[in-house]
Amino acid sequence: MSFPMRNIMFAFASLAAVALAAPQALAAAPEEAAAKALLKSPKFAKATASLAGDYDRIVKDIITLTEIAAPPFREEARAKAYMAMLKAEGLDDVEMDGVGNVMGLRHGTGGAKGEATPLIVITAHLDTVFPEGTNVKVRRDGDTLYAPGIGDDTCSLPVLLAFIRAMKAGGFNTKADILFMGNVGEEGPGDLRGVRYLFSQGKYKDRITHFISFEPGQSERITNAGTGSRRYKVTFNGPGGHSMGDFGLVNPAYAMANAMVAFSKMQVPSDPKTVYNVGIVEGGTSVNSIPFATAMTIDMRSNGKAELDAEEKTFLAILPEAVAAENAARSTAKGKISYEAKLVGDRPGGTTPMEARIVKVADAVAKANGYAPKYSAGSTDSNIPMSKGISALTLGSGFETFRNHSLDEGLKLDKAVNLRHFNNELATVLVLAEAK
């Protein structure tokens, strides 16, 4: 496509964050006490000092990683660089798994005798939306860094490394094992394949008790609901022909237009939020040929599973009608219009309930840090564990980013604000892992 990308700002690029109804108040709980105790501990003071001293290094690592392109399905170079960074932090069992995720383990002390050791995954995604050949050189203008992918999600990767150093600086032992990871396949076409693999074929798949993915944004933004989505590429095929000599034959572009018009009139509920979109249209070879094929790629999402199913059913019913209308409107003497609807994305939805310990911890830590937690639903790597009933959240890694997914993507550095967020995130991880 030859259309320029324009400016647009997403609070969370790939999250499509949507405010949920205000969660019920959480009772004062052990999590609140644990959060307060941690925050005032001398160990945590050492950890925060480590983060503060690390700030320039985090920025440097962001630039280094941003400048290693990581298009969908081509994350390997960046993955290897990040794996080397994980190794340099002294993690155990540093490796790349079968799908390209890289990870290393920080062993915990384990639970009581006979109790399984919890395993917390802390991850950020390696892939960006940008195709191969995109100029990923970082440009700095004052406190602002510009480069495709720098916000979503490259900036989160070095923060995780800083957590490892801060935990070491603080002398923390955790009960839980913590698996630090950079995962592949979060963005569009990747269809969450990195985290899918982690939970279906990865060697830790049966051990993971908690999962936190970090995405650009504020740390008090707590995504505890995963919006389910189904994406289709629908191809309309026909006999084609010459615009003059074959005038009157069926044209797949008209069948597709019928479908788009019907789709555009589809009624969907606002609660749970349910949406649809025609994202890409393509087809035809020349102005004076009736196309042999045209195609549209569409997105349907809902925070409700039944609503997504209903939406998909309606959509799939539109297609044969649209095609039949075109076959009735023009000649099928040289062939009819047919269509193929290919499922190109299927992200399961799910929710980590407000009463789950992971939510209580994130909420308590944020409040103890003076933040007002904001709950949202999104479409992120957390969708996979959420769909399996495993406690999962997506949190902001602390940077304000803008124009994510555009060539003007950027990140604003604000050391004081960023550090406050880092501290908040680290405290969440530490309380969750029962650090001492």
Next chain:
Amino acid sequence: MSFPMRNIMFAFASLAAVALAAPQALAAAPEEAAAKALLKSPKFAKATASLAGDYDRIVKDIITLTEIAAPPFREEARAKAYMAMLKAEGLDDVEMDGVGNVMGLRHGTGGAKGEATPLIVITAHLDTVFPEGTNVKVRRDGDTLYAPGIGDDTCSLPVLLAFIRAMKAGGFNTKADILFMGNVGEEGPGDLRGVRYLFSQGKYKDRITHFISFEPGQSERITNAGTGSRRYKVTFNGPGGHSMGDFGLVNPAYAMANAMVAFSKMQVPSDPKTVYNVGIVEGGTSVNSIPFATAMTIDMRSNGKAELDAEEKTFLAILPEAVAAENAARSTAKGKISYEAKLVGDRPGGTTPMEARIVKVADAVAKANGYAPKYSAGSTDSNIPMSKGISALTLGSGFETFRNHSLDEGLKLDKAVNLRHFNNELATVLVLAEAK
């Protein structure tokens, strides 16, 4: 676009040949006598012997030229090769003009004292529809040659060279000057720029009295009417956005769909034949983004000028309505849908009347050769002179071709049939040029 090209056969690839009402019978005339005299002359026997002896060379030259790719706007390599061939035939004033046409003059003896010497242009187009990088290697299977562009219009170019040799072999002098040419820009995006230039800026522009372009097909197929066409690329622009976060905003794909549906219902007359087509659709950057822009490229043609004007008017009225409907259907809080309709092709129509000498000559020669002339309208280089009232025809150069404009394009060799057509074409040129 990534859609496979499929098989399709056009009798005349770029002509979109359409049978016209049977022309009125032509009175027995000087042209008939001249045709008969020429055909039985010893000079013409020598000329036909030359063509027969040249057959293998014509085939060899077709292969040579086909394998020099000539995409739209990238005809230069093939043009230079053809220019060298024109020069080798001993033509005068061999040159490439300002737009890339190549040509050489065969001087005639001129008219009576004080009478301007007629100038006949004999041309075939150099360009093919295929983009750079298309494999143009010719594959031979028995009597069939396969390669993109071999039919339309590469096969015609060497036939013109054979005419020059045959005229020399026959010892013909012509009254008219004959300009042999390979022209650029006949196919779609070229928008007839080669022949436009010839008649607007070329050095012979005020001298040309007759014009014959050769295209694949039978020599008794006489295109004496030029179908007018107007082509638009319509771009629909909008604010774009995230498919989830910005759901409810206007989407240019829906505005375009509205326009396509209305366009598909447009009523057009069948006489004069009037047609329209959506040829290319494109737009959008990712499945989960509301597109900033989508576009459709459309073709409108008519054998009648008033009908083409009316068709264009209706089409242009559809666009604002389609856009307004989308702006009314969804939120314009972040911007409205707008559109831009860019005229990307404008081929004037015209007719060379049945009573024009060039038609009478072609008709008389074909009949004298035992052919039943078939008159048609098309969209070819002849549109330009026709629109200016200059006598012009497009004739088939004598090869049966198939699947023109497809990657399976091919040409069937049938020496006896082909030679009969070459003789017919050469006789037409000779009678028109008043050869002696």
